[in-house]
Amino acid sequence: xxxxxxxxxxxxxxxxxxxxxxxxxxxxxxxxxxxxxxxxxxxxxxxxxxxxxxxxxxxxxxxxxxxxxxxxxxxxxxxxxxxxxxxxxxxxxxxxxxxxxxxxxxxxxxxxxxxxxxxxxxxxxx
Numbered sequence: 795x796x797x798x799x800x801x802x803x804x805x806x807x808x809x810x811x812x813x814x815x816x817x818x819x820x821x822x823x824x825x826x827x828x829x830x831x832x833x834x835x836x837x838x839x840x841x842x843x844x845x846x847x848x849x850x851x852x853x854x855x856x857x858x859x860x861x862x863x864x865x866x867x868x869x870x871x872x873x874x875x876x877x878x879x880x881x882x883x884x885x886x887x888x889x890x891x892x893x894x895x896x897x898x899x900x901x902x903x904x905x906x907x908x909x910x911x912x913x914x915x916x917x918x919x920x
Contacts, residue, residue: 800851809848813915820852820911824865830902834871838878841907849911856882858911859889865896865906875905 795815801808812819825844827837842856849855864879866872872893883889889909898906 800848809852811852816915818852818913818915820849820854820858820913822848822909822911824906824908826898826900826903826906830900834866834874834904835878837904838875838907839882841905842878842882845907845909852911852913854911854913857884857887858913859887859909860912861910862889862891863908864891864893865898865908866893867896867898867901867904869895871904 796813798811798813799807799809800811806823808823810821812821822845825841825848827840828844829840830837832840846856849858864875866875875893896906898904
């Protein structure tokens with residue numbers, strides 16, 4: 795087994811890849827919007843785009859997601875967030891998902907998304 799940390803900072807890595815031999819697991823840290831002034835749909839779109847970019851660095855796509863946790867500052871944003879999610883997530887490839895209301899670290903953040911993906915070990919190695 796080999797654990798690879800990507801874009802490692804002092805407190806967390808943007809993504810961690812676990813090579814299990816035949817498969818690799820990719821753990822994405824909680825992603826927030828860079829532009830926190832956006833509304834819930836804008837922040838959600840920005841985060842999902844960033845998730846797409848992170849997955850692509852390992853030859854993965856959103857079809858490879860196996861689990862997602864979505865944290866909402868306001869549970870009243872659930873329907874608006876889901877409208878963006880439903881456009882983004884591929885039919886027939888929906889991951890296990892939990893959505894929770896949470897006090898996020900910055901009051902400007904409306905949503906944070908954490909994800910896990912699984913891919914064959916034949917994908918690119920960092």
